[in-house]
Ligand SMILES: Cc1cc2nc3c(=O)[nH]c(=O)nc-3n(C[C@H](O)[C@H](O)[C@H](O)COP(=O)(O)OP(=O)(O)OC[C@H]3O[C@@H](n4cnc5c(N)ncnc54)[C@H](O)[C@@H]3O)c2cc1C
């Protein structure tokens with residue numbers, strides 16, 4: 273999926289930056305120098321078949337400081353945070369945590385996600401939590417489908433789920449929603465641009 | 466039978482030969498060490514630091530030399546070589562030659578401990594060894610480290626690249642075998658370089674790292690994770706001088722991308738090959754050698770190379786100083802057992 277012409281330029285590895293590696297060490301508590309390059313993460317990743325850059329290579333890219341490539345990659349949005357890789361990694365490299373960190377970084381820097389409506393989903397979900405202290409699934413699904421112009425998507429299933437008692441169409445607020453809102457105030461959403 | 470005390474001749478006074486001498490001497494038999502150089506210690510004398518414990522190799526040499534000096538049964542002849550030998554039943558009549566004298570001795574067993582040499586890396590025109598400045602083989606680099614130790618950081622190289630498997634694992638210009646110790650000493654050298662100049666960037670180009678001894682894997686990992694030496698998987702393809710630097714081209718095979726490093730210094734982990742004289746000596750004492758010229762072992766007696774002929778250390782195959790001592794002690798045990806049975 274990536275541009276091969278872009279990929280095959282000669283890389284001057286004596287001029288690469290360590291800052292991303294250090295950032296990740298600080299924020300994700302993961303030292304990627306501990307990676308043994310074994311590929312167990314990629315081999316067992318539940319979504320590697322649709323990753324443009326597989327987990328082991330992601331670690332390699334961090335090593336050479338290829339931040340721009342990492343922020344643009346599709347794998348950021350197809351990692352399902354299943355934790356299989358970190359659970360199996362002989363060096364406990366926390367790839368889902370790194371994915372989270374990089375996703376956030378991409379969002380803040382307004383690097384567009386490779387998948388449609390990812391940002392919309394992100395915003396609606398956080399908005400829902402801010403308002404109700406939890407995700408109001410039905411409401412959020414409706415909002416999402418309207419804003420993403422997929423008006424009838426999920427409608428049939430939603431009705432079935434409602435009749436089976438699996439879906440509450442009305443949002444319910446948690447008891448102490450103030451506490452959740454305080455959390456949001458402490459970490460204000462930042463977005464450049 | 467004459468009244469002469471049983472004597473073992475040790476050829477080569479490196480760590481393997483010294484260990485054999487100490488064990489045989491302390492067991493009560495006579496020992497004669499013949500060493501071609503003006504001092505005992507062999508290659509360890511040239512090393513700056515040693516894996517896997519960051520020790521000063523000189524301490525190990527000094528310890529052995531002290532034990533040798535303390536043992537009255539051991540005689541050491543420096544600057545001396547064996548010129549010929551003749552087997553006479555259970556003894557050997559051996560002619561020795563030094564700058565001052567030629568001497569004939571009679572001995573009852575022989576331990577070959579002639580050590581190793583470095584493969585001549587100049588066969589790789591693409592690396593520029595012998596042609597470009599600042600391309601060293603790893604043994605020469607130990608000397609460089611000694612010279613760098615006292616200097617200010619600003620005088621030290623800022624980018625140093627280490628190439629592993631130079632002449633090893635190469636069926637075209639070198640040898641098919643793996644030289645066994647270079648992965649470890651390369652990690653050590655890159656680590657020392659970072660200690661001397663923490664601002665330096667060190668790159669180790671590798672195909673694998675083989676760290677198969679006690680504390681070895683931990684040693685290499687500490688060099689990567691704590692000293693921040695960067696390991697790049699791939700065998701460098703070429704080196705070209707460029708603006709006063711050495712431009713290295715390789716492929717990072719883990720990413721499948723071509724990479725370059727502009728280095729101030731390049732260190733080649735040249736293959737360990739047997740000492741040139743080993744073959745001659747082996748023939749003199751009817752010891753077997755393998756296709757590369759290393760002394761060949763007997764599967765059922767790993768330090769025996771022939772009738773009353775034993776060997777220890779790197780003349781048998783690449784080995785680190787710990788293994789060389791194990792082998793020296795094992796050869797000594799064989800000599801002592803033989804003398805006890807005579
Ligand atoms: C670059 C480098 C770094 C290393 N770093 C380490 C390290 O950090 N830690 C470690 O454990 N090991 C290290 N080693 C390995 C270590 O040097 C060897 O294990 C050790 O030297 C082997 O000892 P030896 O006695 O078998 O051989 P040698 O040390 O080679 O000694 C052989 C002796 O025999 C003498 N000799 C040779 N031919 C004759 C002859 N014909 N007549 C008389 N005398 C003769 C030689 O002069 C020499 O003194 C390193 C090796 C290299 C190349």
Ligand code: SF4
Pocket residue numbers: 306307308309310311312313314327328331360361362363364365
């Ligand atoms: S499983 Fe862990 S050690 Fe192995 S390649 Fe993946 S991150 Fe690196």
Ligand code: SF4
Pocket residue numbers: 313316317318319320327350351352353354355356357358367368371
């Ligand atoms: S957490 Fe992400 S990267 Fe890790 S195995 Fe799951 S999908 Fe793959």
Ligand code: SF4
Pocket residue numbers: 629630631633634642643644645646647648649673674675734
């Ligand atoms: S010990 Fe390491 S560097 Fe030396 S030949 Fe073997 S793999 Fe190559």
